[in-house]
């Protein structure tokens with residue numbers, strides 16, 4: 001009934017729209033273009049029966065000079081009327097599976113605003129708090145969450 005598909009450039013206006021409706025940070029068109037073009041196998045949309053996009057997860061691979069590559073979740077949401085049906089869990093599991101398969105990477109991280117209700121979601125999905133990010137957002141602190149495949 002719900003289908004996960006690779007996110008495409010033609011989906012960008014819809015991703016921006018769903019991001020705004022979900023009150024998450026949105027990016028400019030060129031940044032979405034860059035992510036979807038450079039990492040086509042780790043960016044996904046989820047569609048309903050009517051073929052309408054109802055959520056997405058966007059990610060990239062980051063490599064710092066002195067560390068091994070790691071996956072970074074940039075943007076993630078499910079439209080409000082579709083939440084709490086485990087669709088977010090389905091999307092994040094799909095991303096984990098593909099990042100391991102395509103890149104042999106066993107770690108993912110993301111930044112989140114302190115106080116975001118999604119913390120319990122991430123904890124349930126194996127993410128743990130790694131560090132605080134003071135003043136990471138305009139008017140709020142952030143936290144860094146990490147998932148390790150083998151922990």
Ligand SMILES: CC(C)(COP(=O)(O)OP(=O)(O)OC[C@H]1O[C@@H](n2cnc3c(N)ncnc32)[C@H](O)[C@@H]1OP(=O)(O)O)[C@@H](O)C(=O)NCCC(=O)NCCS
Nearest residue numbers: 022076077078083084085086087088089112117118120121
């Ligand atoms: C976080 C999110 C993607 C999870 O998707 P989902 O399909 O509802 O997830 P599941 O059904 O698998 O899990 C439900 C859990 O999601 C979280 N959740 C539910 N509604 C939420 C909301 N409005 N905001 C944040 N997290 C929420 C809760 O942890 C919930 O479990 P709980 O009821 O025990 O607290 C979705 O809630 C969402 O889009 N939230 C708003 C945007 C957001 O916070 N994105 C993450 C930014 S870091």
